[in-house]
Amino acid sequence: MASYLEKVNEIREGLSEALKSIGVQAEFDVAEPPNPQFGDISTNAAFQAAKAARRPPQELSRDIASALKLRDPEEVAVAVHPSGFINFTLTPPFYTRLLSELLEKRGFGEIGVGKRRVVIEHTSVNPNKALHVGHARNAVIGDVLYRLMRRLGHDVTVLNYIDDTGVQVADMLLGFFRMGFPLSTDMKFDHYCGDVVYVKVEEEVEKNPELLQERSRILKELEEGGAEYERAKGIIEAVVREQLKSVWQLGIRYDLLNWESHFLHYGYWKNMFETLKEKGLIKYETEGKNKGCWVLKGTKVLVRSDGTAVYTAKDITYAAWKLGILDDMFKYCEFAKQPDSTTLYTTCFDGKAGYRYTPADETYILIDQRQEPLQRLVKEVVEALSPGKSYNVLAYGLVSLSGSTASKLGVNAEGKKYVHMSGRSGVYYNLDDLLLELTKAARRTMDERGSRVKDPDATAKAIAVASIRYALVRQDLEKQIVFDIDESLKLEGDTGPYLQYTYVRARKILERTSEEGVPDAARLASEEERALMLELSKLTYSLLDAYRSFSPSRVAGYARRLAVAFNVFYEKHRVLDEQDANVRLARIALVRAFSYAFEDVLNVLGIPLVEEL
RNA sequence: GGGCCCGUAGCUCAGCCAGGAUAGAGCGUCGGCCUGCGGAGCCGGAGGCCCCGGGUUCAAAUCCCGGCGGGCCCGCCA
Known part of the structure; x- marks a missing residue:
């Protein structure tokens, strides 16, 4: 090609x-x-x-x-x-070949980089609240990475991990069964749990030590699978289903849900513990401050003196399962049909679904920067246990709220530039709210501009999705993001809607002609035409670069450059009214080739394609 | 005390990994461009000790060392 x-x-x-x-x-x-x-x-x-x-x-x-x-x-x-x-x-002969191949194959087709077995874990939000914009950054980056890998021809599986035995779950149980919050509500259930129940429980726990004791009792039962676990299950699942509704709206999907409790109850940790001991990766301390504990690298306690495992031990277990260090013992069930018509599976105890997990050659985990040191430790351990495989930790900067946005949420932000989000204290901007506001803003803009699309609400939603996804993926991973709602509602400039608008321009030209176009680059001699063809030719180069540098933002950067090249061409040259038939046909070929390539990139970014705005 | 990330135009960010030829976008600002394939666009102006100081090099925004400023992590929490 x-x-x-x-x-x-x-x-x-x-x-x-x-x-x-x-x-x-x-x-x-x-x-x-x-x-x-x-x-x-x-x-x-x-x-x-x-x-x-x-x-x-x-x-x-x-x-x-x-x-x-x-x-x-x-x-x-x-x-x-x-x-x-x-x-x-x-030169023109190169571009002629480029255009004819793009037209013939309706795009670049397969990119041969060798097929790897890849597993990506992202989102993994605690099941006691709705997703906020920080979680959305995780999910969108993870999803773009998934789409990129798939586009490059890898065999990719996407996992979402649910910590259903943690403190947050115990706190929900306190809220519902000790403090008497009703289980039914008019609110979306994840919002209710996070905005109302969780926040109130945290306040109460602060001043009531009795609840603290009760909490540790519940925690223990959750881990062991006792009565508390049984009554938590339904609540957790209800929250997870609401969280999924939110991310599905952004075009994000998963292959499999993993539950922390399943790893415990299936006995994976026991096997992991044995493996770690056998390989001499952990030592039993007989004196000092860690007396009675199993310790990793001389400093990190993995097993407490009471025999229970710390969180990092569970992370190592999960990572080991992903890479096939631990044999897969799970049964699988169907969990849901997703909007992209794929099936979301879950591990379970009595399953008969035809799902099989194949261990990965390389795994990716999306985490915020604060968890990076611990994940590096996990990486060190599992890579030592499985030579030739890689456990890649992708850490991104925190998303915080601008002072003015925090103030709008009722937070006292007195002249601060930004405020960190905190689920515990109720300071965060929910993804669902953002999507709603943005859809309304898009709809307003459409009305102002006299849009006459067939389904305005669906179009407004598509614009909102494009806007959110692009905004969250365009920065480099390491960069902190200060989220400002007013800034987010803008639809011009370096945004997702700009890309959609560019696509609409190209589609409108192609819609209005029945001529096929002739890929003859000799007729495309202007600076703008050459620049557009050059940018077009870089699609595979750019995707590969984004993959090699683990940088989804580079896909966004390329999409933007390609769009700019098209818009500059569009402003300067007429296509359909061009009198010279040879030139006209060559330009039609160029526009068509562009539309194929551009669709391809927008699909990698997960930006919805719209025919009109 | 130890460690990680960031610092480029008024603001938000590319460029740094693989050093090179006048440092690029968006927003904002000032000024242009629609009887025309959709102006959510395009063109131009103003705006830059590339945080500071050393070093390596024929050549440093980019690599190395030392500072400064901002954020974060370092528990038998999760």
């Missing part, structure tokens, strides 16, 4: 041969130049080789260029720049 990636590889190989033929050895880069005046692809090979050859790079660059033999010389123009760089420019 014709692509930028193909050409970069071809040039890299050619340069290696060329250097060999003039008797110089050197590492070099083949990269995108900073400025179009330096061509489309560029190399610093002459600079890198200069030292070994003891010759000035300027002189060397001419020799390298003349020794260079490319597979398809007519598709790349080579230029030696006086500075010493060798620059390459893609």
Whole structure:
């Protein structure tokens, strides 16, 4: 398939041969130049080789260029720049081949990078509350990563882990069965549990030590599977089902739900404990402050002196199961049908669903930065136990609320730039509320602009989803995000709706013509047309780069650049009213090729495609 | 005390991993562009000790060291 990636590889190989033929050895880069005046692809090979050859790079660059033999010389123009760089420019024959292949295959088709067995865990929100915008960042990044991996041809499974034996669950039980909160409510159940019950219980626990004792008793029963666990089950499941409704609206889906209690009750931890002892990864302390505990790396207690396991021990167990270090003993049941028509499975005790878990070659876990140190520990342990496999920890910066947004929620933010969210104290912005506000804002904008789409509510929702997903995925992972609701409601500029609007423009052109288009790049000679074709050619190059650097934000960056290139072309050149038939047909081919590639990228980002706004 | 992340235009962020050729977007601001395929767009102006100081290099926003500022983690909590 014709692509930028193909050409970069071809040039890299050619340069290696060329250097060999003039008797110089050197590492070099083949990269995108900073400025179009330096061509489309560029190399610093002459600079890198200069030292070994003891010759000035300027002189060397001419020799390298003349020794260079490319597979398809007519598709790349080579230029030696006086500075010493060798620059390459893609030519019309290359672009003609690119366009015809895009039209023929309706896009780039498969990307051959080798199929790996990949498992991604994301979302994993405690089952006692609704998702807030911080959780949404986790889920959206995880989902884009999933879509990216799948697009690259990997065999991907998405997991969502539910901590159903933790303090938060115990607190819900306190709320419902000690403090007397009714189980039925008019509110969405996850909101009710998080906004009302949980917050009130936390307040009460602060001043009532009796409840604290009761809480630890409940916790123990949850772990052992006693009566408290039995009555918690239904409540937890109800919350999880509401949480799923929220993420499904964003186009996010999973393959399997994992429950902490199942890992305990199936006896996985027992096996893990034995494995850790056998491999000598943990030691029993007979003196000092950790006397009576099993300790990892001399500092981290995994098993308390009373024999119970700490949270990190459960994390290690889960990670080991993902990678196949522990044999899969689970039974599986169907949990739900998802909006994308796939089935969501769950582990269970009496299942007969035809699901089978296959251990991963590489796993990914999405966590916020605060949990990074512990997950690194988990990584160290499981990678030591399974050579050749990788456990990748993707940590992202916290999402906090801007001072003004916090104030709107009734939080005293007195002149602060931002405020951290906290489930315990009820300071957070819910995903459902955001989606609702954004849908209303989109609808208002549509009305203002006289939109006449068939289903305005569905379109407004699609705009809201695009807006949220793009906003949460466009920053680099490490960056903290300060969430501001007023800022989020804007639909112009560097946003998801900008991408949707660009797509609509292309679709409208194609809708209004019955001509097929002729992929003849010789007729697309303007700066804007060349720039658009160049950007188009970079799709696979960009997706691969995003994968290699674990950076979903790069997909967003590419989508944006591709859209800009199209809009610049669109403003400058007419397609359907072009009188020269050859040019018109070539432009139609270009627009069609663009629409295929753009659909492809928007699908990776999970941005809903709309035909009109 | 130990460790992790961030610091680039008034604001939000790319570029740093793989050093290179005038440091790029969006928002805001100032000024242009629709009898035309959808103006949620496009073009242009103003706006930058790339946090500071050293070092490595022919070449540093980018690599190394030391500071400063902001955020976070370091429990027989979860």
